[in-house]
Amino acid sequence: xxxxxxxxxxxxxxxxxxxPTRWMDNDTYGHVNNVVYYSYFDTAVNAQLIxxxxxxxxxxxxxxxxxETACRFHRALTFPETIDAGLRVARLGNSSVVYExxxxxxxxxxxxxxxxxxxxxxxxxxxxPAQLPDAIRSALRPLCVAPESAR
Amino acid sequence: xxxxxxxxxxxxxxxxxxxPTRWMDNDTYGHVNNVVYYSYFDTAVNAQLIxxxxxxxxxxxxxxxxxETACRFHRALTFPETIDAGLRVARLGNSSVVYExxxxxxxxxxxxxxxxxxxxxxxxxxxxPAQLPDAIRSALRPLCVAPESAR
Amino acid sequence: xxxxxxxxxxxxxxxxxxxPTRWMDNDTYGHVNNVVYYSYFDTAVNAQLIxxxxxxxxxxxxxxxxxETACRFHRALTFPETIDAGLRVARLGNSSVVYExxxxxxxxxxxxxxxxxxxxxxxxxxxxPAQLPDAIRSALRPLCVAPESAR
Amino acid sequence: xxxxxxxxxxxxxxxxxxxPTRWMDNDTYGHVNNVVYYSYFDTAVNAQLIxxxxxxxxxxxxxxxxxETACRFHRALTFPETIDAGLRVARLGNSSVVYExxxxxxxxxxxxxxxxxxxxxxxxxxxxPAQLPDAIRSALRPLCVAPESAR
Numbered sequence: 001x002x003x004x005x006x007x008x009x010x011x012x013x014x015x016x017x018x019x020p021t022r023w024m025d026n027d028t029y030g031h032v033n034n035v036v037y038y039s040y041f042d043t044a045v046n047a048q049l050i051x052x053x054x055x056x057x058x059x060x061x062x063x064x065x066x067x068e069t070a071c072r073f074h075r076a077l078t079f080p081e082t083i084d085a086g087l088r089v090a091r092l093g094n095s096s097v098v099y100e101x102x103x104x105x106x107x108x109x110x111x112x113x114x115x116x117x118x119x120x121x122x123x124x125x126x127x128x129p130a131q132l133p134d135a136i137r138s139a140l141r142p143l144c145v146a147p148e149s150a151r
Numbered sequence: 152x153x154x155x156x157x158x159x160x161x162x163x164x165x166x167x168x169x170x171p172t173r174w175m176d177n178d179t180y181g182h183v184n185n186v187v188y189y190s191y192f193d194t195a196v197n198a199q200l201i202x203x204x205x206x207x208x209x210x211x212x213x214x215x216x217x218x219e220t221a222c223r224f225h226r227a228l229t230f231p232e233t234i235d236a237g238l239r240v241a242r243l244g245n246s247s248v249v250y251e252x253x254x255x256x257x258x259x260x261x262x263x264x265x266x267x268x269x270x271x272x273x274x275x276x277x278x279x280p281a282q283l284p285d286a287i288r289s290a291l292r293p294l295c296v297a298p299e300s301a302r
Numbered sequence: 303x304x305x306x307x308x309x310x311x312x313x314x315x316x317x318x319x320x321x322p323t324r325w326m327d328n329d330t331y332g333h334v335n336n337v338v339y340y341s342y343f344d345t346a347v348n349a350q351l352i353x354x355x356x357x358x359x360x361x362x363x364x365x366x367x368x369x370e371t372a373c374r375f376h377r378a379l380t381f382p383e384t385i386d387a388g389l390r391v392a393r394l395g396n397s398s399v400v401y402e403x404x405x406x407x408x409x410x411x412x413x414x415x416x417x418x419x420x421x422x423x424x425x426x427x428x429x430x431p432a433q434l435p436d437a438i439r440s441a442l443r444p445l446c447v448a449p450e451s452a453r
Numbered sequence: 454x455x456x457x458x459x460x461x462x463x464x465x466x467x468x469x470x471x472x473p474t475r476w477m478d479n480d481t482y483g484h485v486n487n488v489v490y491y492s493y494f495d496t497a498v499n500a501q502l503i504x505x506x507x508x509x510x511x512x513x514x515x516x517x518x519x520x521e522t523a524c525r526f527h528r529a530l531t532f533p534e535t536i537d538a539g540l541r542v543a544r545l546g547n548s549s550v551v552y553e554x555x556x557x558x559x560x561x562x563x564x565x566x567x568x569x570x571x572x573x574x575x576x577x578x579x580x581x582p583a584q585l586p587d588a589i590r591s592a593l594r595p596l597c598v599a600p601e602s603a604r
Binding site for chain 2: 069
Binding site for chain 3: 481482486487488489491492495510511516518519520521522523524525526529577580
């Protein structure tokens, strides 16, 4: 149903973030609620933007706005597991970035979930499209899995 | 990027659920966090399953497991708005159901977000695919927008 | 263990906010997770501040910072219930406000939970204590259950 | 307002759990929402019960139900910080346990927040009070800061 798919194995990902689950991530059915997977995506992306890209989420002139996300759920995650979130950049555009993300249980090479996460960068005040800041671009380039698109 | 899209206008939806936002739905950027939209999807679907379909989420023999979701974000939502979630069924299969959902701000006919939400029904204990329970099928049939697929 | 207690019956509360539960509010034990009750508190308080007090959460000069909360859990809440949150002001100070809150299941006069929520108002930029804005004070005065403390 | 207070310094705590913050933990005011602190409490307690006490959250005969929590907020926490949650047991009763918890920013000895978390153990099916399971008692005894109450 989605034409592009994040790969479901570890070696496809150049960068990982460890995300411990929380008690309340589990829902009535005893596994991590589907909604929460997107919080892992969100956290993996923004941790990279802040840590490597020095994004100033309080006062930076440009911010990343989410315009599309998607996830396929392959197997259950459960508190108190710690999840390894693999992150890569499928497209590094002029003002948008397409991330591919896979979530792995400890020791598993088959992803429990695979997803997409698309940011468009906008001016914080006007919310109109803005150029991807240079520091962000530099931080994301090592995560690219394909040639950078023309600017 | 997704081949099928939920329509972004109200008249496409036979059923609506009102979902008040909460203070903590807003994130650092002052709008509802992308993750939370999926909680609105989840709530709209399950409220219908419980309310009209008499789903017993504690002890019913079959439960709906989420296998795929997706969302496109068209405009911001913000606490303290109340959201109208439009719900319809794009495919009512033997053991799976594809929902299309759109989120509307009060008074807007253009959706703030549109998404997909795919359930596969499984046996609660074994987590193997199960037939969609009859009461659930009856509750969902009025939400179908296309002929029911052969059983 | 707490010296002051919010009363556990409806008639003690001059103001109510209806808060529908969400699917993911339920945890592994099949009832609303204890953490989420505080989200109901937070939402009831801020809905009043924004609705009646015209608080500008994006740009207002003063903001309310939470310095203390507490909750006693008397009976379970469960999705898909809608909760009635009763709200009153136990102390309306110069820069702080003490709220008492009770959560009721539909039709119940005995509270499912009772709690306290204490705001200190601060300057948005410096985070130093600020006077409670006049519009907020006016919005809260009808919720007071005791004489306003000297200003 | 609370008669007992969790101590706000590290050396008071025999056990720590590292809890990375998440993007959506931050609210409109740019810091971790007050509600989320309780999720850190919940996670620290249950991680210990499952890890050291072998609590079976899916099928164990007895479960811990939260009957009271409280928190004082001393300073802001902000994503992407990792929090150190200090945990100790103030009272290990026949069927109830009183935890004291403090949350520390990395490198800080002054707690950002201090709180209480009270569990009553009940039978999973009947929800009537049950004896604290022996494995749980053994797991919690090293966290006790006062003589165990008579059984």
